[in-house]
Amino acid sequence: MDGDNNTIEIGELVRFEAEYGPRAGIVLQINPSKILIKGFDTNEYWLEKENLELYIDFIEGEGRARKLKTVYEEFFGVRYNRMPSKNLETLLNILQKHGISYNPDAKRADDPFRMHRNKAYLTNTERTKYSAKPILGDEISRLLPKWIEPEELPSSSRDPLGLQAFAMHLADKLLPGMTVFTSRAGYFFFLSWALKSLNETHSDTGQYDVLKRLERALVLCESLYHGKDGLKDCIHLGNRSKMRLLANGVGNVEIPDKILKRQDATGCYNLYKNSMISLGFWEEDEEAAIKGLLPYRLTKLGEKIADLFEKRNYSSELLRWAKEKETKRSVIHLENWGEDLCFLTYGSIGEKKTFLEGFLFAKGHSDRVVYDANLRLKTLIALDYEDLLIGDSINEMQAPVTDEAYGAAVSELEDKEPGYNQFFLVHYFDNRKKKNIEPFVDAAIYEILGLSLNAIFAGVFYHVKNSGRTNIPKWIAKDVVAGSRNIDFWDAKLEEAVKISRESERKLISIILSLDTSSQSGVIEAGLMLLMRVLSDEFNRQVLNSHLAECAFQDILEDLTTQKEKNMRQVLEFLIKALILHHRGVFERKHKERWLDIDGDEVYAFEISGDMALGFHSYRFPQLMSIIRDIELSREDLHNGGQ
Incomplete structure (x- = not known):
């Protein structure tokens, strides 16, 4: 084995030869002569560096495709002819944590198990290198950590028993690719159009800064269009800032410098980008990242959904305004833009069909996209079978609650009113x-x-x-x-x-x-x-x-x-x-x-601060119902394959 391809650091997943065959483990300690490995078989091993190989390197060579039971035995030292589901989940969680993707259809011990490196993952060494040396430029170096790390909510005082992580694991079995933030279908159209428009053109200030201005301009237009009486009708990120935007009462306005607190973390780009991939609209693009562009490209379906937004009357005006600086627009004009771009207007036949092709009917896409779409479809069909999906009593229930501090429906627990x-x-x-x-x-x-x-x-x-x-x-x-x-x-x-x-x-x-x-x-x-x-x-x-x-x-x-x-x-x-x-x-x-x-x-x-709330964790059902409302989903859409 050769450990020189990537410097081995503490915390890395490695492969090595043990007495009873190859094993996998985590690097615990590094000495000048030997390295301490904690094996998943519960044993500890002191090994020389040349006898170790990063697991992520191994799977890019001979280890890419093997039987599932062989991989499991390599990790845990036990061979199963029938794989217990909890053992399989343990293995998959380890692989995901260390940047290894796999075919989700492998369930039985003798199934082929194909692994490959998740291109969005960096080893500890690579993270250190990119954070210490911004070789790709300031813009993309700032972006890199956001698209290689999993999205997590801010640290919460509502989870003293550590129950949320497993709740999110269960939620992923019902509505994968969705989060407590992804409550509006319109963002999928808007962001795909923005990615296409910005990565096709040069910007002196950088594509990401223009994207943030685009988002703030969109929120301003929506706010002015809906006015004070429509605050609850069209919830979007930064919703609670509407009153501040509407308070000035001036005739001409600039794009506000601030609508969302910490827009880098809580803006729609950061909160929706993983969902864009899950729905088959975006793919990761390393070449774009190296060029200083947004590090994604549109799929064919993403092109369709971007084109649908581009056909709206004022999309080009919105883009032109976001690229300009210190330019004001008439409030009356912006109200018209808001009416044209409003997130409550994405239920046309063409828009609905295109969105559902990614959301529920992802035929012809990658295995991961198809897998996620199938789970979402099963969830919607199960809800509909119980008459819980579409109907007056359901539609009257509350919309997702937003929080200005985080920009979206971030409550880990629902309010006491039954949602x-x-x-x-x-x-x-x-x-x-x-x-x-x-x-x-x-x-x-x-x-x-x-x-x-x-x-x-x-x-x-x-x-x-x-x-x-x-x-x-x-x-x-x-x-x-x-x-x-x-x-x-x-x-x-x-x-x-x-x-x-x-x-x-x-x-x-x-x-x-x-x-x-x-x-x-x-x-x-x-x-x-x-x-x-x-x-x-x-x-x-x-x-x-x-x-x-x-x-x-x-x-x-x-x-x-x-x-x-x-x-x-x-x-x-x-x-x-x-x-x-x-x-x-x-x-x-x-x-x-x-x-x-x-x-x-x-x-x-020990150190008490704040309060403790009681409630159910979010399983993304409020966000699902909001999206269903946006696209005006019907039973016919659900059971006719979106045709």
């Missing part, structure tokens, strides 16, 4: 034994269990925040149990407690989300009752053990089985301690905010 995420997932939980709805059921059970655990943690959080250091057993006896109307529940053992709690899961969810932060004991009791009810059901436990085996709280629930002979007071004490220890682990692994810690029987504030 699409809660509405859909509780519906599928109630109907969980129906066929062909497994991804919905997985998400529903995960969310309800997560809500129950978060409710218990939140009750402790607010008590400690208000009252300080607390002895857990004494507090449970004095406040939680003493104030309960269900004393029999607290005296019952684990298996008996469920029979005493007569409230349904739906009702308990409603109770948790309706209580305010002063009702700590009520939130805890409802959370514990909800947890017991969900875990008492054999079907739910099967889903938990098969489909949710890798989720963040699985270790807590497994340990809970050791408490069968304890009453619910003792079970709650065990859970509180387990949750706080889990919270500590989340902080240590993910550097999330650390609020509470434990010392024997006492819980105390």
